[in-house]
Amino acid sequence: MAGAMAILGSSILALLLAGYLAQQYLPPPKPKVIGVDLGTTYCSVGVFQPGSGKVEVIADKAGRKSLPSVVLFTDQGILVGYEAQELADANPLNTVYDAKRFIGKRFTQEELSTESSRYQFKILYNKGDAEFSVFANESLRISPEYIGSLLLLELKRMAEQYLGIPVSKAVISVPAEFDERQRNHTVKAAQLAGLDILRVINEPTAAAMAYGLHKVDVFNVLVVDLGGGTLDVSLLNKQGGMFLTRAMAGNNQLGGQDFNQRLLQFLFKQFHQRYGTVPTQKQDVHHLRQAVEAAKLNLTLYDSVQIRVPLSLPDSSVGGGEDEDGGRGSTVLFEETVTRDLFEGLNRDLFEKILDPVEEVLSRGHLSRYEVDEIVLVGGSTRIPRIRQVIREFFGKEPNTSVDPDLAVVIGVAIQAGIMGGSWPLQVSALEIPNRHLQKVNFN
The missing domain is CATH 3.30.420.40 (ATPase, nucleotide binding domain)
Incomplete structure (x- = not known):
């Protein structure tokens, strides 16, 4: 009997050792899901x-x-x-x-x-x-x-x-x-x-x-999800490995696209002041939108960025060249320095709106802001420094950005x-x- 038990124990040990060696030295399997x-x-x-x-x-x-x-x-x-x-x-x-x-x-x-x-x-x-x-x-x-x-x-x-x-x-x-x-x-x-x-x-x-x-x-987790087009705020309660969503609020018409639009409108006004017209060609507007998106991203790292986009002046007698709508026009290099302060000023009211659903989920969850254990940021728009500052000042603690x-x-x-x-x-x-x-x- 003792010999049988010893053999069984040796077999189990051999299996465990084989599993360990397989994990250490054999290539891992491909993910299945x-x-x-x-x-x-x-x-x-x-x-x-x-x-x-x-x-x-x-x-x-x-x-x-x-x-x-x-x-x-x-x-x-x-x-x-x-x-x-x-x-x-x-x-x-x-x-x-x-x-x-x-x-x-x-x-x-x-x-x-x-x-x-x-x-x-x-x-x-x-x-x-x-x-x-x-x-x-x-x-x-x-x-x-x-x-x-x-x-x-x-x-x-x-x-x-x-x-x-x-x-x-x-x-x-x-x-x-x-x-x-x-x-x-x-x-x-x-x-x-x-x-x-x-x-x-x-x-x-x-x-x-x-x-x-x-x-x-952790127990109380607040998730702020601010993407390109929507804001979603959720209050989760966690016990062990179980999550319960206690409250939700948000804004289905607030996100990075709205911040871009404010900057785009500002650039349209600047262009109009200089040239008496606004970009109308689809390709020009597309390039300007791309420049605005790039500027927004770079302003998360730098205090100012330079926008440089070639844009058409329709019906201009200077330069010549046919635009895509068949008219005669010239091309100018539109340049504008955009600072982080300017971008934040253009969107100040939109950034403050983020706190409305935050306050709502805390109210419905019967929590004070100081009872939140973790604030989790999701969505590319939460990279914007001013948005992080608004959240940090409201809660009196740093959100988790790891x-x-x-x-x-x-x-x-x-x-x-x-x-x-x-x-x-x-x-x-x-x-x-x-x-x-x-x-x-x-x-x-």
């Missing part, structure tokens, strides 16, 4: 690397780790991401973006009419659902989940190219306020792209996981994907407690 962040403005895909325990956010061929959530329909085919974004100003009627705002959501005709007035592409009412009308050789009616599937298909291709194997399983994130129908339609979009969704995770929970809060002893805010959600989703795929070293999984009666308050 991808994590996807299907964002309103940008989307991303990541994987949890077995063995190292690190998350890799997958980049495209140009090294970019986020894909614009933009789809353009042309007579020659469908363009997705950066290719669509580049041509958006030249073909606005057939360029669809912000599809996530409409996916699975029910509208009245009046609500949809109000919402559609913000877009150049045509939005149609179909028995409570939104559809997009585009023209590519023929008139097409496109569902929001079809737009989502095209974006997810591109992310799937990026992952397959990076991993060198077919990908069919994923974890996907959704806003915490999405109801069951919106979640189901998001899953349907993934299925159209050939992805089997193993789990749907709330974006604030994913962000908290990216910051490692599922593994540490994770790239653009990638926080996809990193958290990829961690959950690794857990679902059984990757080692195993992480502590986050469980979400459903709160069916929770409603989001909007400050529009």
Whole structure:
């Protein structure tokens, strides 16, 4: 009997040793499940690397780790991401973006009419659902989940190219306020792209996981998610590895695009003062928008930036040269110095609006600002120094900025994907407690 026990013990020890040696010296297996962040403005895909325990956010061929959530329909085919974004100003009627705002959501005709007035592409009412009308050789009616599937298909291709194997399983994130129908339609979009969704995770929970809060002893977590077009604030309670969303508030019409628009309008006024006209050619406006976006990003690092954009002067007798609309005109190099103080001044009221939903979620969660253990920043617009200052001054403490805010959600989703795929070293999984009666308050 003793000999049998000794043999059994030796066998178990040998198995453990073999497992240890395999982890140390054999190449780790390929990730089996991808994590996807299907964002309103940008989307991303990541994987949890077995063995190292690190998350890799997958980049495209140009090294970019986020894909614009933009789809353009042309007579020659469908363009997705950066290719669509580049041509958006030249073909606005057939360029669809912000599809996530409409996916699975029910509208009245009046609500949809109000919402559609913000877009150049045509939005149609179909028995409570939104559809997009585009023209590519023929008139097409496109569902929001079809737009989502095209974006997810591109992310799937990026992952397959990076991993060198077919990908069919994923974890996907959704806003915490999405109801069951919106979640189901998001899953349907993934299925159209050939992805089997193993789990749907709330974006604030994913962000908290990216910051490692599922593994540490915190209780009250405030997630401020400010992206290109929307602001979402969520108050999470965490006990052990379980997250409960206690309150949500936000502004569906506040984000980086609005900050850009303020600066763009300022530049239009400066141009008009100097030349008595404003840029009208689509290509000029597109280049100016690109310069504004670059300036906003650079102002997070520098006190001032210089904008230099060649722009056309229509109907000018100086210089000559035909513009794209067939008129005669000249080209001038428009130059303007933009300081951080100027940018903050143009957007001061918008930056202060961020505190409205913050105060609302604290009120509904019956918390004072000083009872918040962690403030997590998500979304590229939270890089803006003045926004961080507003949040820091309100709470009297530094927000957590240790994770790239653009990638926080996809990193958290990829961690959950690794857990679902059984990757080692195993992480502590986050469980979400459903709160069916929770409603989001909007400050529009």
